Amino acid sequence: MDFRSDTVTQPTPAMKQSMFDAPLGDDVYGDDPTVNALEQFAAERHGFEAALFTSSGTQANLLALMSHCERGDEYLCGQQAHNYKFEAGGAAVLGSIQPQPLENETDGSICLERIKQAIKPDNFHFAKTKLLSLENTIGGKVLSLEYIAQARALCDERGLKLHLDGARVYNAAVALKVDITEIIKHFDSFTICLSKGLGAPIGSLLLGDKALIEKARRLRKMLGGGMRQAGMLAAAGLYALQHNVERLEEDHQNAQYLADKLEQLPGFKPCKHLVQTNIIFAEVEAGIDLFTIAKQLKAKGINITPGYQGMRFVTHMGVNRADVDELIAELTNLLM
Numbered sequence: 001m002d003f004r005s006d007t008v009t010q011p012t013p014a015m016k017q018s019m020f021d022a023p024l025g026d027d028v029y030g031d032d033p034t035v036n037a038l039e040q041f042a043a044e045r046h047g048f049e050a051a052l053f054t055s056s057g058t059q060a061n062l063l064a065l066m067s068h069c070e071r072g073d074e075y076l077c078g079q080q081a082h083n084y085k086f087e088a089g090g091a092a093v094l095g096s097i098q099p100q101p102l103e104n105e106t107d108g109s110i111c112l113e114r115i116k117q118a119i120k121p122d123n124f125h126f127a128k129t130k131l132l133s134l135e136n137t138i139g140g141k142v143l144s145l146e147y148i149a150q151a152r153a154l155c156d157e158r159g160l161k162l163h164l165d166g167a168r169v170y171n172a173a174v175a176l177k178v179d180i181t182e183i184i185k186h187f188d189s190f191t192i193c194l195s196k197g198l199g200a201p202i203g204s205l206l207l208g209d210k211a212l213i214e215k216a217r218r219l220r221k222m223l224g225g226g227m228r229q230a231g232m233l234a235a236a237g238l239y240a241l242q243h244n245v246e247r248l249e250e251d252h253q254n255a256q257y258l259a260d261k262l263e264q265l266p267g268f269k270p271c272k273h274l275v276q277t278n279i280i281f282a283e284v285e286a287g288i289d290l291f292t293i294a295k296q297l298k299a300k301g302i303n304i305t306p307g308y309q310g311m312r313f314v315t316h317m318g319v320n321r322a323d324v325d326e327l328i329a330e331l332t333n334l335l336m
């Protein structure tokens, strides 16, 4: 039982069968029919001109940043953005692109006024501000459609491109009860992780217009991301997009349920108003040693991520309501 992340999901038998049956070719030659089918399906489904299958979300984000920005350009993003904080500085290291991180609000958004102030004037002292990158969901929180529309208007006004790190954008769509296109129509490019809540073992997608994706395809090759008979993985991604979206609602309900139960434990304060999808952050009283608790739970076959001031739980297709009950029962034992 694993509450560390939705990246731990295992392919279901039906998904494995689709991988087994996938027709294959050499994707570097453009010959893999299953990769082509995934990219075409993704482009049509999301109303974008083109899509690119990548080995990871990190790679998809890096390709987006390097496709929108040249050496010496700059992108604006959240201080908490995955593509600033958790991707080993790839945009700076490999793209010579300057990140300009801005404080995230509690709801995950970045204040539009702060964005305006961070856009550099066209003057040789400054890097050229080219792109705003948002993230949705961010820490499990959903950006409102109004906010996204306002960010789009600001980008149009100031001549910036707008990218979405949409690793979990399907969780956002399910939480808002809107079609995915209502969110992504505002963006010039976006990424999706197939390997998180959607349940594929490996893979992400980058979507954009034809020119952007062509540039990204060249860069993917440069980064060593050209994969050969990748159709086995693409088949899982296609299966994930076609079968595993609606069930995300179940993960969200389990997250709410887990947050309610955590609230009843001594010393645990789940940030309940911020539990909007499948991720729960809980503050934990100073006296509680989460590292010891994590070890004790591990001995019972339950994986969690301990932190110093609190912890994160993630629900996904690999944990059900009974698993949540068992986690709570074990935690109760250890705390009482």
Ligand SMILES: *Cc1c(COP(=O)(O)O)cnc(C)c1O
Binding pocket: 055, 056, 057, 058, 059, 061, 082, 083, 135, 137, 165, 167, 168, 193, 195, 204
């Ligand atoms: C997981 C994640 C990524 C990166 O995905 P990997 O496939 O792990 O490289 C990017 N952005 C966000 C918001 C993520 O949660």
